[in-house]
Every structure is written in structure tokens, then in C-alpha cells.
Amino acid sequence: MPDFTDNLRPAEPDGPTTLAKERSQSSLRVHELAEHLLGRDGFLKRQERILPVLQKEPLLDKSTQQNLSRPDRYKLGLARAKLLRRLAGKHGWDHEDYKMAEYLVDDVSPYLLHMDMFVTTVREQGSEEQKAHWLPLIESWKIIGAYAQTELGHGSNVKGLELQATWDPKTKEFILHSPTLTSSKWWNGSLGRTANHAIVVAQLLLPESNPVGGRVPAYKSYGPHPFIVQVRDIKTHQPLEGVVIGDIGPKYGYPSMDNAYMLFKDFRIPHSAMLSRYARVDPNTGEYTKPENPAVVYGSLTFVRSRIVSHARLVLARAVTVAVRYTAIRRQFRDRDGDGTGPELAVLDYPTVQIRILPLLATTFALHYSGLAMRRIYEDARNNIDRGDFSPLANMHVMSSGLKSLCTTLAADGIETCRRALGGHGFGGGSGLIQLNNDYLSKPTVEGDNWMITQQMAASLIKKLAAVVESVDAPAKDATEKSFKEFIFARNRGEQSINYGILSDDEAIVRAFERRAVSLSFEAYEERVLKKSKWNDLMIKLHQLSRAYSQYILVENFYNALRSEASLSKETMTVMWDLYRLFSLYTMNAEARELLNAGAASNEQLNALPSRIQDLMARIRPHAVNLVDAWKIPDYLLDSALGRYDGKVYEDLFNRAHRLNPLNKITFNPNYWEEEIVKGSRDNGKDILCKL
Incomplete structure (x- = not known):
């Protein structure tokens, strides 16, 4: 029977016509900006080269994957991961090519942790x-x-891990043992x-001294250390004796990832x-040699955090792309001040929608430039470490902790804000945000809870400020010390506020944020160091x-990137500067009280921010698509x-x-008096329960 719906079309103006008009009204050069954002490291060319290969593979089709059960999603994920590995060999992909393929398939690979952590x-x-x-x-x-x-009982507190690795001097082996249920490894992906x-x-755990007269030696803990351990038989893939291991079950996201639990019972591993x-x-001798710099043990964690910071921009950009394109097409209600005969307004023309989406559009660019900066910091630090200079490592660890917390919070909250701005269709599978939202919900927690890890940055700032106070007349060693000294000198002169020209001067915006951060650092220093307040x-x-x-x-980072861009x-630069101002002033408006308390802005300036933000959104709106x-x-x-392009x-x-x-x-x-569920x-109900 013919399906009459095949000939139906949407009401005018349709989506393609609307987006074509949106694109034509903007002077912004899309290809130029794309090359600026993603062209320098070969990202765009790599994407263009690999995407057609993936789209030819039926196994990588995404049209019905949301309807699969959790076990089937893992099976599909493993099948796709194997296929990508074979495609890598077939097409001669390098590691970055393979990572691009994983990114585009967007089904977290059960192999993910193998090639990362x-x-x-x-x-x-x-x-x-x-x-x-x-390595081979x-x-x-x-x-x-x-x-x-991470373990069932400990995540962020790595020092509190319970799994024991006890040195046996007789056999020259370590004995892995899980003494409690909470010492079970937990959440470990790919495992x-x-x-x-x-x-x-x-x-x-090492013996403190040689036992005398057959007595059991006392053991001392030297903290958490990494061991490389075989946990399954290579041929049978069954857990080795003394190892209990399995998948932890359903989660908010990552249906194709096999997050694990694992316990050991007197499991011996070689020296x-x-x-x-x-x-x-x-x-x-059993003698322990400690690291020259204890911070080196966080190297892998810092690497992952730096990757997370860089990745946040691409994740948020996906949600914002869907939100901008759809709200430009979606029309609801006519202008109340019109004559009642005009077309319905595009949802994106409502300021109440703009205030939710356009600052997030600006945020994608802010995240981009800090992601690039974080990558440079990591690469420079690794090069120094390879030369034996560990001095940048602690600062890199601190920086990655603070930025990981903020950037993943902005991205995770931003995805949900975009989803809600889409209205009813945002709740459906056609939004494209279900998997993105659920998968990214892990990021504010994984690799350090976003509230707990911020202590690392705060503690570092307090320590640095205390050192500056002790030698305030000495030359500043870096930009942070310089800021601290300037703040102290200003306080000594009785200058309690500066009120930077945040409404007219782009650099003044940076200085206002700096002033607030330094002021809060000084308050924390006074509470902790001078008043001896409890850390908790x-x-x-x-x-x-x-x-x-x-x-x-x-x-x-946003300001410096634009200032040096040629x-x-x-x-395009005109629009980019407006994005910088929108991100900065929108953030400033949300943190107005702290800026006022820090003397970085006046009441009059802060009261003017909402109007200024709305003006900026009106300027950016024509370029949004x-x-x-x-x-x-x-x-x-x-x-x-x-969010589709057409x-x-x-x-x-x-x-x-x-x-x-x-x-x-x-x-x-549907007849309740009949047990049959599917006609014929x-x-x-009982059969379904058995299958489950």
C-alpha cells in the first residue's frame, strides 16, 4: 500500500531555505575561521580523509543504535573497535588517524584505555x-x-587506596591482595x-626489618605505586586464579564501555x-628508592586531564551546533508588537533563548584557546622532564586540576542547557544529544571529582602567596608572583579598589578577572595561614x-590569542572580539559580587552588564549559524x-x-486479559522476564 506521507513536506519557510538565508546574511568567513580553529594541526584534513572510509562501513551506521540493549551495545562497541583496528592496518593510519576515527564513530571504544592510560x-x-x-x-x-x-571506596583520594602490594623478600615477588570489599577496583574502563x-x-608494603625468630615482620606503606599485571589468560580470556573481575553494570552513559570491578587474593606478581x-x-635487599620528585607519579593523570580540557571545546561545540541550527529554523508565536499577520518568529530571535545559547557559543572559543594553551604546557613540561627537569610538573598538575574542573563543568552544564533550549524535541532521540549528554556526564567526576581537585590549585596559590609575603621585596619569579606583589603594594598604599574600564577596554576585562583571583587568594591566605582556620x-x-x-x-588565553592573531x-576578527566580550562579561555578570568585593568593578559598571550583554548577543546573532x-x-x-547541516x-x-x-x-x-505480548x-510477560 502506498504511504501518502512520502509526499508530505514541511510548512514554509522550510529548514534548508532558512539556513541558507542565515548563512548569506553573515560576512564571517567560515572556511577561514575553520582553518584557524582546526587546520593548523591537520585536524580538518584528517577528518576529511577518514570520514568517507567510515561512512562506507555498515557496522558503523548509527541509525538504530539507540534502540539496542546494554549487552548488545557492548557487543556492537567491541565489533566496531575491532573493525577500526583492522581499518587502521588496511589504510596505514597512524595513532592520530585512529583517534580521529574513534572521535567520528562516537561510540566509546572498549579499547579506549589500552591506547590512552x-x-x-x-x-x-x-x-x-x-x-x-x-611497548612492542x-x-x-x-x-x-x-x-x-580507583576503588569502590576511594576515587579522588589516591593516597587512600586499599589494595596492597606486599613485597616477599623470599620469593622476590609482590603479593597483590584486596583486604576489604571497598578495596575492589571499580570504574576501570576496558577492564x-x-x-x-x-x-x-x-x-x-615493605618489611621494616628482617623478622627474628620466625616472627611476622612489620610492614610499612610507601604509598600507591603502579604495577603492570596480567589478569586474564591470553588464550581462554578467563580471569587468572586469585583474580575476581567483571563489568559493573548499567551507567548513565558509555553503554559500549566495560567499566570493571576487580579484586585479588594473594595474587603473586614478579618483581x-x-x-x-x-x-x-x-x-x-628490598631497599626502596623513592622518586626524585613525587609529582612524577601524577604524569599519566595530568596527561589525561590535559586531553580532557582540550576535548571540552569539541563536545560543547556539538551541542551548540545543534542548538543554533535548530532554534534558527524552529518558529513559535508571532511578534506581540506586530500586527498579528507576520510569520512566526525564529526561536533564536527570542532574547530568552539567546541568553542560554549564545554565551555558550562564545564559551566554545574560550575553551578552544585554553585547550591549546594546556596542550603547549603539557608538551613543554614533558620535554623538560625527559631532560631531567621536574620543576614544571607540579605547576602543570595544578593547572590541569583547575582547568579540568572548570572546563568540564562548563561543557556538561552547557550540553544540558542546549538540550532544554530545544524544547520538546530536545528530549527525543532525534536531538542527537542523548548519548552526548549521558556520556559526558562522567567528565565532572572522572580523573578527579570537580569539587575535590580544585583544592590542588587553591593550595598551590596559598603556598605561593605565603612565599611572596615572606619576601615581598624580592624580584617576582613569574606572572602570578608579580600579580601578588602588586596587590600587596596596592593594599599597603590603601588602594582598596581599581574599577577597571571593563565596558570599553578589552585588556581591562582581563585585569579585572586577575584582580578578583588575586583578592580571593589573599583572603584564603589570611584564613589559612594567619587565622589558622581548618582546611575543611x-x-x-x-x-x-x-x-x-x-x-x-x-x-x-582568549584575549592573548586574539591580540596576537594576524x-x-x-x-571575522570583529565577530571574534565580540565573542570574547560576550564570554567575559557574561561570566563577570554571574560573578558580580566577587568582582565588587575585590574592587575590580563598580556597582555602576556591574549594573550596566546585562544591557551590554544583550547588545553583544544582537551583534553576534546574524553570525550564529x-x-x-x-x-x-x-x-x-x-x-x-x-542539527543537520542541510x-x-x-x-x-x-x-x-x-x-x-x-x-x-x-x-x-494490548488486551490485559491475554498474556500474549506480540501478536502471533x-x-x-514471564518469557520476557526469563530473557532479562
């Missing part, structure tokens, strides 16, 4: 002998690894069903299992301090009816519901 830890923490043995096996995928640090090896972080580039135990009582203020300093970093046209186009996010990755929103939504939804291919029996089948 596992290999990175071995590369950074292993001795030369260990690297020579393990890892890079050839002869073994599959994971990273097992539940996939990996056969893992980096296992455990408390190193060579302890990664010993920086710390080691002498196999003959200060934790909320310390979180505010880290957030303020991290916001200052975002604003400063490749963009005048038209072109701005999201510049992120060059392909429809294959978006997987969104609402604007065929309603056609795609109806197609997904009417033609692609597998539920609509089944005829059900033997399925009933």
Missing part, C-alpha cells in the same frame, strides 16, 4: 628495560591493557570484559611488574578561588535531525520515527 603509563613510568619489553606488545595489540586505580592486562595501582622509572625496590572549613571558599583563577586563565580577516559551521562537525558525528529537521525527525524505529515494525496485543507470537 595503559600505554601512556608504561611509556612515562616504566624503566627502559620495561618499555623495551612491553602494547603497540602491536598483542596484549590489551587497562588502567586500574570489565576486554583487557587481559592492567596497570594496577596499589599501596606498596619486574613494578614500574620503576622513578621508584624501585631492590630485588636483593575553607573548602567551599577554596573551590571558589580555583574557579575564579581558572576563569581568569580562560579570559586571558591571519583572520577584519570581518556560520560560527557553528566553522567547527566543521559532520552530520555523521552529530547524528542529529535537529536543515531538513522535520523530514529527518519523521523518517526516524516512521521508518527507522524498530518498535513500529511490531504489532502488539508466544511471548508473554
